[in-house]
Amino acid sequence: xxxxxxxxxxxxxxxxxxxxxxxxxxxxxxxxxxxxxxxxxxxxxxxxxxxxxxxxxxxxxxxxxxxxxxxxxxxxxxxxxxxxxxxxxxxxxxxxxxxxxxxxxxxxxxxxxxxxxxxxxxxxxxxxxxxxxxxxxxxxxxxxxxxxxxxxxxxxxxxxxxxxxxxxxxxxxxxxxxxxxxxxxxxxxxxxxxxxxxxxxxxxxxxxxxxxxxxxxxxxxxxxxxxxxxxxxxxxxxxxxxxxxxxxxxxxxxxxxxxxxxxxxxxxxxxxxxxxxxxxxxxxxxxxxxxxxxxxxxxxxxxxxxxx
Ligand code: CP
Ligand code: NVA
Numbered sequence: 049x050x051x052x053x054x055x056x057x058x059x060x061x062x063x064x065x066x067x068x069x070x071x072x073x074x075x076x077x078x079x080x081x082x083x084x085x086x087x088x089x090x091x092x093x094x095x096x097x098x099x100x101x102x103x104x105x106x107x108x109x110x111x112x113x114x115x116x117x118x119x120x121x122x123x124x125x126x127x128x129x130x131x132x133x134x135x136x137x138x139x140x141x142x143x144x145x146x147x148x149x150x151x152x153x154x155x156x157x158x159x160x161x162x163x164x165x166x167x168x169x170x171x172x173x174x175x176x177x178x179x180x181x182x183x184x185x186x187x188x189x190x191x192x193x194x195x196x197x198x199x200x201x202x203x204x205x206x207x208x209x210x211x212x213x214x215x216x217x218x219x220x221x222x223x224x225x226x227x228x229x230x231x232x233x234x235x236x237x238x239x240x241x242x243x244x245x246x247x248x249x250x251x252x253x254x255x256x257x258x259x260x261x262x263x264x265x266x267x268x269x270x271x272x273x274x275x276x277x278x279x280x281x282x283x284x285x286x287x288x289x290x291x292x293x294x295x296x297x298x299x300x301x302x303x304x305x306x307x308x309x310x311x312x313x314x315x316x317x318x319x320x321x322x323x324x325x326x327x328x329x330x331x332x333x334x335x336x337x338x339x340x341x342x343x344x345x346x347x348x349x350x351x352x353x354x355x356x
């Protein structure tokens with residue numbers, strides 16, 4: 049007998065690796081339904097969500113605010129100067145206070161460890177809105193986009209060209225939970241940490257493989273080329289050394305020409321002229337605004353499952 053899918057109700061959403069394959073499948077199915085207008089419940093009716101941002105945000109903030117409103121809830125958005133986690137009070141004290149006011153927290157924190165500490169101290173669901181280590185909400189939207197474009201995740205060959213940090217982590221975890229084949233191309237010294245690879249392996253019974261390379265090779269049968277900024281939020285001081293390290297990793301038309309069957313993906317914001325050229329991001333194979341749009345539906349599905 050097949051065991052029922054374990055509910056996500058009341059859980060935190062820190063990483064994709066917290067899900068199993070069937071939970072992820074259910075979440076994506078619901079997101080497609082919501083986008084198609086076939087699901088219109090209001091599980092957040094009468095509920096209030098706090099959003100904490102230690103870094104700037106456009107997509108994450110707006111898509112959560114709109115999604116929460118559409119699900120019947122309301123929000124308070126707090127930026128760096130408001131809460132000052134760990135400065136005005138400890139993370140644990142802040143979590144315990146928020147618990148008394150709100151029904152859940154979306155947090156974009158500089159440090160992943162701080163997010164884990166916040167989630168541990170909070171009795172309410174905590175959702176990762178990006179950390180230095182991962183960005184699972186973005187990749188939920190990316191999976192939705194890949195399914196819309198290709199019909200299925202099976203057989204997708206995604207080549208991520210860029211920094212082995214937060215986007216790479218969540219893409220690696222997604223590939224372990226789906227039938228996507230992933231290659232991560234990064235300059236030497238900017239590869240994903242081995243702990244990320246090990247964790248992905250652990251969620252797929254030790255069989256998961258991701259190809260890690262420093263060379264942009266084997267693009268001919270790629271179905272998606274994905275990139276991200278060379279200098280992430282908080283790394284601005286290293287911008288010049290990063291530009292030098294990544295200068296041969298730009299996704300330009302010559303790279304896209306080597307992948308004739310591939311769409312172009314980017315989490316945004318893009319630093320045009322660095323990791324991607326205008327020609328590629330504005331080109332007919334670019335799905336970047338579809339990815340941004342799908343943040344809304346992916347997160348509505350996520351919150352519907354955490355708060356139903
Ligand atoms: N992709 C993404 O998370 O965008 P923001 O940083 O604007 O939220
Ligand atoms: N790697 C980028 C992702 C932005 C959505 C950053 O952390 O700034």
